[in-house]
Amino acid sequence: xxxxxxxxxxxxxxxxxxxxxxxxxxxxxxxxxxxxxxxxxxxxxxxxxxxxxxxxxxxxxxxxxxxxxxxxxxxxxxxxxxxxxxxxxxxxxxxxxxxxxxxxxxxxxxxxxxxxxxxxxxxxxxxxxxxxxxxxxxxxxxxxxxxxxxxxxxxxxxxxxxxxxxxxxxxxxxxxxxxxxxxxxxxxxxxxxxxxxxxxxxxxxxxxxxxxxxxxxxxxxxxxxxxxxxxxxxxxxxxxxxxxxxxxxxxxxxxxxxxxxxxxxxxxxxxxxxxxxxxxxxxxxxxxxxxxxxxxxxxxxxxxxxxxxxxxxxxxxxxxxxxxxxxxxxxxxxxxxxxxxxxxxxxxxxxxxxxx
Amino acid sequence: xxxxxxxxxxxxxxxxxxxxxxxxxxxxxxxxxxxxxxxxxxxxxxxxxxxxxxxxxxxxxxxxxxxxxxxxxxxxxxxxxxxxxxxxxxxxxxxxxxxxxxxxxxxxxxxxxxxxxxxxxxxxxxxxxxxxxxxxxxxxxxxxxxxxxxxxxxxxxxxxxxxxxxxxxxxxxxxxxxxxxxxxxxxxxxxxxxxxxxxxxxxxxxxxxxxxxxxxxxxxxxxxxxxxxxxxxxxxxxxxxxxxxxxxxxxxxxxxxxxxxxxxxxxxxxxxxxxxxxxxxxxxxxxxxxxxxxxxxxxxxxxxxxxxxxxxxxxxxxxxxxxxxxxxxxxxxxxxxxxxxxxxxxxxxxxxxxxxxxxxxxxxxxxxxxxxxxxxxxxxxxxxxxxxxxxxxxxxxxxxxxxxxxxxxxxxxxxxxxxxxxxxxxxxxxxxxxxxxxxxxxxxxxxxxxxxxxxxxxxxxxxxxxxxxxxxxxxxxxxxxxxxxxxxxxxxxxxxxxxxxxxxxxxxxxxxxxxxxxxxxxxxxxxxxxxxxxxxxxxxxxxxxxxxxxxxxxxxxxxxxxxxxxx
Numbered sequence: 001x002x003x004x005x006x007x008x009x010x011x012x013x014x015x016x017x018x019x020x021x022x023x024x025x026x027x028x029x030x031x032x033x034x035x036x037x038x039x040x041x042x043x044x045x046x047x048x049x050x051x052x053x054x055x056x057x058x059x060x061x062x063x064x065x066x067x068x069x070x071x072x073x074x075x076x077x078x079x080x081x082x083x084x085x086x087x088x089x090x091x092x093x094x095x096x097x098x099x100x101x102x103x104x105x106x107x108x109x110x111x112x113x114x115x116x117x118x119x120x121x122x123x124x125x126x127x128x129x130x131x132x133x134x135x136x137x138x139x140x141x142x143x144x145x146x147x148x149x150x151x152x153x154x155x156x157x158x159x160x161x162x163x164x165x166x167x168x169x170x171x172x173x174x175x176x177x178x179x180x181x182x183x184x185x186x187x188x189x190x191x192x193x194x195x196x197x198x199x200x201x202x203x204x205x206x207x208x209x210x211x212x213x214x215x216x217x218x219x220x221x222x223x224x225x226x227x228x229x230x231x232x233x234x235x236x237x238x239x240x241x242x243x244x245x246x247x248x249x250x251x252x253x254x255x256x257x258x259x260x261x262x263x264x265x266x267x268x269x270x271x272x273x274x275x276x277x278x279x280x281x282x283x284x285x286x287x288x289x290x291x292x293x294x295x296x297x298x299x300x301x302x303x304x305x306x307x308x309x310x311x312x313x314x315x316x317x318x319x320x321x322x323x324x325x326x327x328x329x330x331x332x333x334x335x336x337x338x339x340x341x342x343x344x345x346x347x348x349x350x351x352x353x354x355x356x
Numbered sequence: 357x358x359x360x361x362x363x364x365x366x367x368x369x370x371x372x373x374x375x376x377x378x379x380x381x382x383x384x385x386x387x388x389x390x391x392x393x394x395x396x397x398x399x400x401x402x403x404x405x406x407x408x409x410x411x412x413x414x415x416x417x418x419x420x421x422x423x424x425x426x427x428x429x430x431x432x433x434x435x436x437x438x439x440x441x442x443x444x445x446x447x448x449x450x451x452x453x454x455x456x457x458x459x460x461x462x463x464x465x466x467x468x469x470x471x472x473x474x475x476x477x478x479x480x481x482x483x484x485x486x487x488x489x490x491x492x493x494x495x496x497x498x499x500x501x502x503x504x505x506x507x508x509x510x511x512x513x514x515x516x517x518x519x520x521x522x523x524x525x526x527x528x529x530x531x532x533x534x535x536x537x538x539x540x541x542x543x544x545x546x547x548x549x550x551x552x553x554x555x556x557x558x559x560x561x562x563x564x565x566x567x568x569x570x571x572x573x574x575x576x577x578x579x580x581x582x583x584x585x586x587x588x589x590x591x592x593x594x595x596x597x598x599x600x601x602x603x604x605x606x607x608x609x610x611x612x613x614x615x616x617x618x619x620x621x622x623x624x625x626x627x628x629x630x631x632x633x634x635x636x637x638x639x640x641x642x643x644x645x646x647x648x649x650x651x652x653x654x655x656x657x658x659x660x661x662x663x664x665x666x667x668x669x670x671x672x673x674x675x676x677x678x679x680x681x682x683x684x685x686x687x688x689x690x691x692x693x694x695x696x697x698x699x700x701x702x703x704x705x706x707x708x709x710x711x712x713x714x715x716x717x718x719x720x721x722x723x724x725x726x727x728x729x730x731x732x733x734x735x736x737x738x739x740x741x742x743x744x745x746x747x748x749x750x751x752x753x754x755x756x757x758x759x760x761x762x763x764x765x766x767x768x769x770x771x772x773x774x775x776x777x778x779x780x781x782x783x784x785x786x787x788x789x790x791x792x793x794x795x796x797x798x799x800x801x802x803x804x805x806x807x808x809x810x811x812x813x814x815x816x817x818x819x820x821x822x823x824x825x826x827x828x829x830x831x832x833x834x835x836x837x838x839x840x841x842x843x844x845x846x847x848x849x850x851x852x853x854x855x856x857x858x859x860x861x862x863x864x865x866x867x868x869x870x871x872x873x874x875x876x877x878x879x880x881x882x883x884x885x886x887x888x889x890x891x892x893x894x895x896x897x898x899x900x901x902x903x904x905x906x907x908x909x910x911x912x913x914x915x916x917x918x919x920x921x922x923x
Contacts (some may be wrong), residue, residue: 020809025768045694067586246756247752247753247757247762248756248757248758248759249752250712250717250751251751251757251758251818251821252751252755252759252770253717254715254717254744254749255745255770255771255774255775255821255825256741256745256771256774256775257747257770266759266762269759269761269762270759270760272760338751
């Protein structure tokens with residue numbers, strides 16, 4: 001062998017960026033997308049913070065007077081708080097002397113002395129809170145933060161699960177066609193022939209009565225996703241029917257790719273934008289559905305707070321002119337939902353290499 | 357020919373498109389000028405992206421919203437500038453003075469109205485006819501464009517007609533108001549050759565009879581030679597050459613025109629390699645090209661043999677009924693190793709179904725496909741895997757056959773992974789790089805996505821994907837039909853080089869007889885699922901035995917010199 005070692009000239013092969021890197025690069029140029037992303041991340045951080053108890057863990061403390069005014073409306077009249085205070089004062093009116101008939105009367109003095117030894121500190125309730133208080137004087141701002149935990153989690157988790165179910169069933173029906181399609185279509189038809197609210201309530205009743213779906217917010221997630229997959233299923237089925245006859249899928253078959261590989265490796269990335277858009281729309285829809293469920297009493301337990309329960313409470317408050325709870329919950333929901341939809345749009349554009 | 361004042365003058369036309377806010381507008385048409393004389397046919401020729409359609413649509417203000425026309429541009433018709441005409445003025449002109457025929461008759465007609473209603477609408481709008489008058493006129497028009505039973509066909513819906521008949525209806529609609537100028541935008545590209553011939557004859561005779569002018573947009577110089585009086589050759593938004601058809605065909609001046617004329621395969625010659633545009637631009641094209649011998653001999657070893665292949669599709673009819681539609685009937689042929697079998701036929705003849713059935717992308721109804729003596733159709737899916745890689749297919753549309761979500765690298769490595777070719781990822785990547793180089797693409801392409809390539813480059817990627825599996829048989833299903841002539845020549849040369857190098861056997865499916873003649877050793881003509889005729893390629897073109905083959909051959913646009921001269 002020749003002792004001369006040859007060094008072939010190394011051709012620089014510039015690793016060009018992958019799909020996600022390219023998508024990120026495109027997303028970064030999209031101003032609307034970036035702003036939406038920041039907002040969504042902010043909400044997610046808020047949710048995590050509330051979940052771990054770093055922020056708003058004392059949301060249930062009754063810190064202010066009933067319906068405390070927001071700080072920026074400090075001067076406004078608060079009839080409810082005054083009424084409550086008056087009621088409290090009225091409660092302290094000296095009792096009627098019943099010593100003639102009360103057998104325990106001789107011991108009153110002793111008890112009063114004993115009671116005097118225990119120091120009772122009356123906490124002074126704040127007149128105003130940063131964004132106002134609710135009926136029991138809880139801080140609305142903290143309620144919103146704590147409520148995001150349940151609402152965002154329920155919306156996102158239920159949407160993810162529903163999209164997963166819808167995509168899987170849709171892929172099977174659209175790709176295989178024939179008997180599989182017939183069966184799934186039949187199942188879908190039966191499912192959608194039941195009125196939506198009735199279906200949710202039936203599921204929710206079973207979930208809460210049997211307790212088999214777990215406790216807390218898990219049953220809501222399951223109820224929403226088990227009832228909400230149908231639209232996604234229809235869309236994904238249509239996409240799969242369209243794509244499975246495309247030439248690139250035929251080409252994949254020609255090189256010997258398996259059915260699974262064709263379904264999920266080849267077709268799925270091409271239809272994922274549909275799933276993404278559905279995911280965002282359903283997140284929004286499920287956040288709203290959680291409101292309905294909570295309102296009807298099938299939602300989150302009474303010891304928890306969600307934007308839904310806040311909106312339900314706000315109904316009565318609005319009549320007496322206490323708008324801040326409605327505004328806080330409604331505005332955060334609107335901001336999150338809008339940012340989320342815009343982000344999904346931008347994400348879809350960024351992920352689609354066919355669009356410039 | 358009457359060459360008095362022109363009916364339409366395009367002067368210094370400059371069209372740009374806004375792409376996005378940041379970048380400069382893309383200049384699609386770069387200040388072109390040409391005239392359309394009265395009572396004559398002007399052909400606007402160019403490859404895709406040359407700006408020919410954009411120029412024609414500007415005449416009728418049918419450009420998309422993001423188009424910017426430079427203020428210096430003028431399109432003069434009847435003494436006024438059409439670019440400055442108001443919308444209502446344009447609506448008067450559209451359809452009445454100047455009318456258009458589009459490429460796809462299927463999508464140009466409204467499927468929910470009968471053809472009679474659609475033509476009558478034009479008459480009522482522009483000619484102010486009563487419904488009764490209009491109806492009578494529609495029947496006349498349909499008769500004029502050669503639709504049988506016009507009285508009955510007035511009530512037909514577009515889907516009840518064939519593609520050729522639909523295009524005739526479009527033409528009837530366009531000439532309904534006796535326009536002075538007819539713009540025909542690739543009117544025959546979507547049609548079979550025999551239908552193309554009929555439509556071209558129809559347009560020519562209508563032009564003569566109604567003394568109108570025609571602006572004929574096409575990419576096919578062969579068609580131009582048959583129909584045009586003047587030719588305008590466009591490339592990248594500029595006019596490279598214009599003149600009378602005789603001059604363009606006999607003494608082309610610009611290298612681009614020369615190249616366009618030379619790189620299309622011809623029936624009477626078969627060079628070893630087709631000349632490409634670069635040769636002419638660099639001036640390295642030699643006039644004398646070595647001829648390539650073609651043909652098969654009885655002693656050639658056979659790699660693939662098909663015996664009485666049948667394929668029947670079933671259409672649903674009514675609630676439970678099924679109707680059998682035979683697509684391939686009793687087809688038998690042999691493919692010698694290292695040779696090319698051409699498969700020609702019009703649309704619906706079953707030629708693509710044959711290709712897909714061989715690959716088992718369709719299940720055959722009956723018959724045998726013997727590959728080295730083994731019947732592929734009787735193998736199980738698992739046994740078939742070993743043979744999958746040895747027969748490969750290149751599809752027609754390079755825009756659809758590559759997964760848009762995968763990089764070229766992933767596309768090339770995937771089949772090697774499936775068939776365990778190469779011992780590890782690194783070796784596969786090296787092989788992919790080598791193949792990219794072989795098909796004439798840069799190494800950088802490995803990391804790009806299909807949408808970053810042009811049609812011809814994508815077809816090269818598709819070819820490279822097949823080559824990763826080192827196949828013995830390659831089925832080319834209309835693989836060059838969607839490409840521009842110059843790119844077509846490059847891909848044909850590549851396929852030929854690969855055959856010389858690796859001894860591949862091709863089954864070349866195409867509706868384009870000139871291309872099939874160029875690349876094939878043996879040619880099989882199909883019609884309605886049957887084999888009409890099969891012979892060596894020179895033999896079949898020189899001495900066609902069957903009437904159908906003769907009809908096909910006589911329909912090929914032959915360009916100027918071979919076309920029957922008008923007397």
